[in-house]
Amino acid sequence: MSGYGLDSIHEASDPVEAVRRSEAIFIGGGNTFRLLKALYDHGLISEIRKRVFQDGIPYMGSSAGTNVATVSINTTNDMPIVYPPSLEALALVPFNINPHYLDPDVSSKHMGETREQRIIQYHEEADTPPVLALREGSLLLVEDDKSTLLGLTGARLFLRGKSPVEYKPGSDLSFLLRT
Numbered sequence: 001m002s003g004y005g006l007d008s009i010h011e012a013s014d015p016v017e018a019v020r021r022s023e024a025i026f027i028g029g030g031n032t033f034r035l036l037k038a039l040y041d042h043g044l045i046s047e048i049r050k051r052v053f054q055d056g057i058p059y060m061g062s063s064a065g066t067n068v069a070t071v072s073i074n075t076t077n078d079m080p081i082v083y084p085p086s087l088e089a090l091a092l093v094p095f096n097i098n099p100h101y102l103d104p105d106v107s108s109k110h111m112g113e114t115r116e117q118r119i120i121q122y123h124e125e126a127d128t129p130p131v132l133a134l135r136e137g138s139l140l141l142v143e144d145d146k147s148t149l150l151g152l153t154g155a156r157l158f159l160r161g162k163s164p165v166e167y168k169p170g171s172d173l174s175f176l177l178r179t
Contacts, residue, residue: 006026007022009042009044010038015042015043015044016042016043016044016047019044019047019048019051020047020051022051022057023057024057024058024059024060025048025051025052025057025058025059025060026059026060026061026062026065027059027060027061027062027064027065027068027069028061028062028063028064028065029062029063029064029065030063030064031064031078031079031081031082032064032067032068032073032076032078033073033076033078033079033080033081033082033083033084034081034082035064035065035067035068036067036068036073036084036087036089037082037083037084037085039068039084039090040084040085040086045089045090048090049090049091049092052090052092053092059092062099063099063100064076064078066097066099066134067089067096067097067099068089068090069089069090069092069093069097070089070090070091070092070093070095070096070097071088071089071091071093071094071095071096071129072087072088072089072096072129073087073089074087074096074122074128075096075097075098075118075119075122075131076098077098077099077100077115092142093140093142093147093176093177094129094176094177094178094179095129095130095131095132095176095179096129096130096131096132097131097132097133097134097140098115098119098131098132098133098134099134100134100135100136101115101133101134101135101155101156102114102115102135103116103135103156104116104117115133116133116156116158116164119131119133119158119164120158123158123159123160123161128160129179130157130158130159130160130176130179131157131158132155132156132157132158132173132176133155133156133157133158133164134155135153135154135155136153137151137152137153138150138151138152138153138154138155138169139151140155140173142177145174145177146172146174147172147173147174147176147177148170148171148172148173148174149167149168149169149170149171149173150169150170151169152169153169154166154167154168154169154171155167157173157176
């Protein structure tokens with residue numbers, strides 16, 4: 001049989017040691033607040049950062065796993081069902097990502113805020129990092145000092161005090177790594 005083996009950290013007797021032995025880290029979806037709390041509760045924040053930055057192992061996140069890879073979980077779409085000790089996350093990239101981004105639907109009868117409005121509100125606060133809003137079907141590949149938008153659907157970049165900018169798949173977003 002070929003392929004990769006997967007050890008699930010939530011089944012590990014010693015999660016920190018499991019991270020130390022890993023050849024790569026994948027964190028999937030779920031509730032971002034619960035996920036970040038678990039990372040803090042098990043002492044994994046600094047260990048994952050060390051493994052990625054010092055040891056150079058690959059990290060891949062999906063949904064909530066993408067949220068926790070960023071500066072903070074302030075731009076998650078999830079409800080705060082639990083409270084981690086901090087909203088600061090792994091900071092594997094120096095900006096935030098909003099996965100599952102939905103563009104405003106001008107024909108919608110929904111009277112609540114759109115994701116665009118929520119991200120713009122976030123940027124009304126001082127010292128907020130850029131937010132890359134990834135639509136379904138898009139991903140961000142970061143290798144060393146290079147960052148490339150891949151997939152089919154593209155993304156929008158929100159910067160404090162500026163209008164959102166649209167990026168198509170294949171776009172070089174390496175400048176975000178220097179923010």
